Amino acid sequence: MFTVFLRASVRVPRLTLVPALMHVPGGNPLPSRSSARLAALTVAAVCSAASTVVIAAPAHADSVRIHDIQGTTRTSPYAGQQVTDVTGIVTGVRTYGSSRGFWIQDPKPDADPATSEGVFVFTSSTPKVAVGDAVTVSGTVSEFVPGGTSSGNQALTEIVRPTVTVVSSGNAVPAATVVNAWSVPTAYAPAGDPAANNSINGLTLRPGKYALDYYESLEGMNVQVSDVRVVGATDPFTELWVTVKPWENRNRRGGTVYGSYDSQNTGRLQIQSLGKVADFPTANVGDKLTGATAGPLDYNQFGGYTLVANQLGTLQSAGLERETTQKQKNGELAVATYNVENLDPADATFEEHASAIVNNLQSPDIVSLEEIQDNNGAKNDGTVSADQTVQKLIDAIVAAGGPRYDWRAIDPANNTDGGEPGGNIRQVFLFNPERVSFTDRAGGDATTAAGVTEVRGKAALTVSPGRIDPANAAFTNSRKPLAGEFSFRGRTVFVIANHFNSKGGDQALTSQYQPVARSSETQRHQQAALVNAFVKDILDTQKNADVIALGDINDFEFSDTAEILEGDGELWSAIKSLPRSERYSYVYQGNSQVLDQILVSPSIRRGCDFEYDSVHINSEFNDQISDHDPQVLRFKP
Structure with missing residues (x-):
């Protein structure tokens, strides 16, 4: 319960602004996953330790009204000034968290629709007022920026360090x-x-x-x-x-x-x-x-x-149910991507993830898993192997009635791939050996770059599995793409599992800066260009090669990231085969949007003999086991 309240009301530095002061744009992490949302609390705590309060020379203003304080812009004309005997009716009281206080509203509004008639009174301790109290408040007008000024968020006008007098109780609250x-x-x-x-x-x-x-x-x-x-x-x-x-x-x-x-x-x-x-x-x-x-x-x-x-x-209730995709036919290869959200052996979600893969995804032939953590999760002790994590999931899939998948992955160097410190998240290939085989070529490790060569007139990887350009600065503190070579019914299929840089650092849609800055795109653009270049090497070697790049792209299907990844037709995001209203894999702040994608080479797209499904089993539900919906592609190589 305490965690719930803290999330809803955590406070970082209060900055009292005078009209001449402006915030400089910055980048407080905007969480694209639940783990990042929790990390924001830590960021806030660090920021608050270095807070600076700037107060203008006191300028007393007697008997100002709330709409005078709020003014006609986002910044109060009284910011930094003392106000006395501000009157209002208490409309709400917050008694929990680090943002204790109450709201008051003037029951006699002015005629200007731009001026608010309500304001928050920050008390820091539990307020001694009740809804319906008529009060007078004296204190300092402050502009509080949730998340700190570097977040780019708008400021909330408040009265701080208040002296409160209850004039009467039981009054009617101003109509909503x-x-x-x-x-x-x-x-x-x-x-x-x-x-x-x-x-x-x-x-x-x-x-x-x-x-x-x-x-x-x-x-x-x-x-x-x-x-x-x-x-x-x-x-x-x-x-x-x-x-x-x-x-x-x-x-x-x-x-x-x-x-x-x-x-x-x-x-x-x-x-x-x-x-x-x-x-x-x-x-x-x-x-x-x-x-x-x-x-x-x-x-x-x-x-x-x-x-x-x-x-x-x-x-x-609307009775929303989790979706189930179709089973692939004998001649179809089913390839899926699924972000399992920081999965480690201590988690309690293995059976649920297994059931989702077996029943909702219908046991795809190849599954790219993102956010598989090492064997002891977030414990930061140098452990990088994830064999126990993967094996526990494979065993759970068998227990759920699915195939006994085989798997391939490359352990990252410790604490180099971003994500939760100590967790060492990485992409992992699961594949059903009854349906598909993996072509192993030794030499792939955390620092060795996979390349493309020609073998008997066809493209082949120099190492399989292998990582794409792992030393490139584009992948600093981010997951390196995992490339693998598979064989299905004698046909080679190249699969590249991705988990691009998150949206941390982007400004919120409600930012005070419009249009908002999306600083995290820079690294994703670089990553997309490198993956596209790798695919181009494959296609330059074998024009009709079947190539799939998939995973948590952390960007929209209409974004520049997707456009760079697609290049000059080397790849195409297959989620665009769905109607616009069906294109989403993630829900953030009420927006259903695309983060997870499966992109295909021309040989797969041209035949139009494929089916794409964004399988909605998580993002829309309060009891989700991951914040991402898996994606499935079925096609005939």
Whole structure:
């Protein structure tokens, strides 16, 4: 329970801004996996140890109203100043975590839609007020940046170091502002000011034109959504995502698809709760919260604008079920990719992963596994072998009724491939020896680069398994691609298992910098270029070679990363054979999106005799065993 509260309310340095101060753009890790989300807590703790508070010379302002404090931009005109006797009605109280405090709202709003009538009062200790109290608050106006200024996040206007007087109790709470499909604009955010590093902080809010401006104009206010569909399942931190726009890029399973950089999906909103953890709904994508969900509108590090509910709608299940792909025919080769999320022998998910591979994926002939950890997981003692991890999974697959897979992998050098420190994650090939054989060529290790040669007029790998250019700077602190040569019914198939650099360091969609910076792309672009060059070497040697590059690409099918990987037709991302609404393998902040891909060479694509399936067994469910959905390709070599 403590972990849940900490995730929802962790605080990092408070920075009190004067209007002349601007944040410099930076890169706080944006988690693309659950492990990265937990790591953000550690980052926050480190940042808070080096906090700096900048306060302007005190300037007392008597009897200012909340809308005066909030102003018409994202930064308060009173930032750094003392304010006295600010009046309001308490609309919500947060008694847990490191962000204890309460929200107040002025029951007598002004006529300007750009100015919020609510504000958070940060007390640090448990507040001694109750919802419905009429209070006066004196203190310092502060702009708190969740995640720290380097994160690029917007600032949350607060009153800190407060003196609070309860004037009366039992007052009616100001009516909640209804947030719905008609109130949220279609356009997402204004372009930032080039003179301020593309920050939107200093721009006058236009809540009738931009969704981020609309939400900002309600910061701290009591808001309400009604009969909303869940587009991000309940996570371990007691939060979920809904949409107030039912038809915005909807897919058949109830999610909201992220299909381009201009498709941020403005109807998404995160929901947390001020109530008991046990009372929070356990929801899957497609479920509904019927009736009203209401409470103050907050802004936090892990999702931006968040409705912190003191009233939750009733959960209505949509009955979403996990998918099962088709079984490959005798003449078809089934190749899959599956990120098993930091799997090590101490995990309790082996039986579930085995069942997924046998029953939902129908025992593919070749499975590329990503995030297989070494034999003692995150224990950082120099262990790099993963034979116990892999064998435990193979045994579980047999127990689930599947084939006894064989496997190939290359152990990384200790702590060189990124991921959880001490975990030494790597890609592993599983293959069914009853259906497919592996061509072993000795010499592949953590530092030896695989190459392409010609044997009897056909392409062959110099080492198999082997790693692609492992010493290249593009793979520093990142997983090195694993190449293997397989044979199916006398036909050679080259498979390259990838796990590209994560999105850590990219700015959030709700960043104060618009358009957002995606700094992590630089390394992925370099990695994609190297893999493409390796595939090109194969195809230059044998034009009709069957080549598959697959794995956790950590980028979208429409991204520059995918375009570089595809090159001049050397590869093609087969997920694009699906309708746009079906293209997703991961759900992040309510956006169903592509991270996992299987790319194929022209010989496989041209025949059009293949089937692609993104098998949705994890990303949409609250009880997921991994945060990724596996992908399966069936074709006739």
